[in-house]
């Protein structure tokens with residue numbers, strides 16, 4: 001592992017704007033290429049059950065460009081079939097409720113352990129690097145570990161929405177869980193609700209390998225252009241990053257009751 005923090009740009013909301021009118025503009029594929037030119041290491045897209053932003057056709061086209069794609073997907077047979085057909089570089093299993101505006105919380109990997117197991121197994125067997133989008137908690141991390149996921153992504157929504165002491169506590173929780181994940185051989189990522197004003201302390205957590213950021217970057221692009229918004233985020237992440245390589249060492253260990 002190197003200490004470089006990767007940036008995955010989520011282009012879903014380019015498709016949201018396109019879909020407001022139908023047609024082809026703005027094109028999420030063009031956004032993916034612009035994001036990569038500006039320093040994104042990969043592209044993230046969430047094919048939702050209701051196709052409210054990215055569509056199957058977008059996914060076909062995103063698979064044709066030479067950029068690692070992280071496909072966010074619900075644990076359903078339909079999405080599994082699509083993932084296995086396309087074989088993206090990575091898949092991130094997320095909770096999904098049709099009526100929600102966005103992914104409001106992490107996956108309950110502990111509570112849905114048996115349901116999730118075949119999804120992780122089948123994605124992994126197909127060579128798709130599988131992650132679980134979870135809250136930063138020991139119970140969820142323990143479940144991810146027992147499910148055999150090589151990667152987890154911590155939901156930073158709570159960190160992004162609380163303030164003051166509460167935010168400090170949440171940041172510490174994410175940092176502790178990132179250290180614990182790395183110590184247990186899982187690569188920790190993070191995302192949701194990250195913006196210029198809050199990305200630095202998250203980017204400074206040395207064990208995090210990747211941040212996935214979408215809504216803010218696309219919104220900011222209205223004012224500055226997508227390349228400028230991605231470049232600025234990239235620069236802020238790099239500036240916040242400690243110069244020492246990411247470490248797996250630490251004194252924490254999971255107090256797992258391995259049932």
Ligand code: PXP
Pocket residue numbers: 010046072092094102103133153190191192193194212213214215216
């Ligand atoms: N990571 C995951 C797993 C997500 O589902 C999302 C979108 O909800 C993001 C990252 C990006 O979140 P945002 O659009 O708030 O930056």
